[in-house]
Amino acid sequence: MPNVPVFNLSNQTVGSIDLADEVFGVTVNEHLLYEAVRNHLACERTGSAKTKTRHEVAGSGKKLWRQKGTGRARMGSIRSPLWRHGGTVHGPQPRDYGYKLPRKMLLGALRSALSAKLRDGELKVVQELAIADHKTKTVAATLQSLDTRKTVLLVDGAGNKNLALGSRNLPGVKLVEPKDVNVYDLLGHERVVVSETAARKLSESLK
Numbered sequence: 001m002p003n004v005p006v007f008n009l010s011n012q013t014v015g016s017i018d019l020a021d022e023v024f025g026v027t028v029n030e031h032l033l034y035e036a037v038r039n040h041l042a043c044e045r046t047g048s049a050k051t052k053t054r055h056e057v058a059g060s061g062k063k064l065w066r067q068k069g070t071g072r073a074r075m076g077s078i079r080s081p082l083w084r085h086g087g088t089v090h091g092p093q094p095r096d097y098g099y100k101l102p103r104k105m106l107l108g109a110l111r112s113a114l115s116a117k118l119r120d121g122e123l124k125v126v127q128e129l130a131i132a133d134h135k136t137k138t139v140a141a142t143l144q145s146l147d148t149r150k151t152v153l154l155v156d157g158a159g160n161k162n163l164a165l166g167s168r169n170l171p172g173v174k175l176v177e178p179k180d181v182n183v184y185d186l187l188g189h190e191r192v193v194v195s196e197t198a199a200r201k202l203s204e205s206l207k
Helices: 030-044 103-119 136-145 161-167 183-188 196-205
Strands: 003-007 013-018 123-126 152-155 173-176 191-195
Touching: 013 196, 030 103, 030 183, 103 123, 103 183, 123 196, 136 161, 152 183, 152 196, 161 173, 191 196
Parallel strands: 003 123, 123 191, 152 173, 152 191
Antiparallel strands: 003 013
């Protein structure tokens, strides 16, 4: 069971916490991490590419010339795909690229990502993320004192209004609740700062 030091907002050690070995001490499965990131990106795709068929492009529906006797090929509509400015055949249409990843794979990927962050020294547990006010510079100064990097994922429970307001304008900083932690965010940030309460919730919910 990993024993992790707990820091205050001045980056001083004030205690320690035992994290669940089944969540923060598992063998990292890189294939599960790949599948989880691939699933996240697929679900984020808008799928809004759209081309118009011959029934949707602008143009008259009048037959261009009579069927027989002109010596020209028969043609029924100016909106034919054979013509310039005509419709598109088999073009992309709006669709949903998302798919469901099995729950066991998703939980396994989350455990691997958290274990990898802890193993590499990129996860820090703080006593509480209690910010004095909602100013951006206050949150920035707090993160600097915690010796964080350019991109930081903050994990804390709901109701921390000062932290939410102060961090939303900081580039590279994202605040999520424990229930919203995902593999893509964990791997996409250089540092993960977790409140002690949130760390206990993750240990319990991902067992």
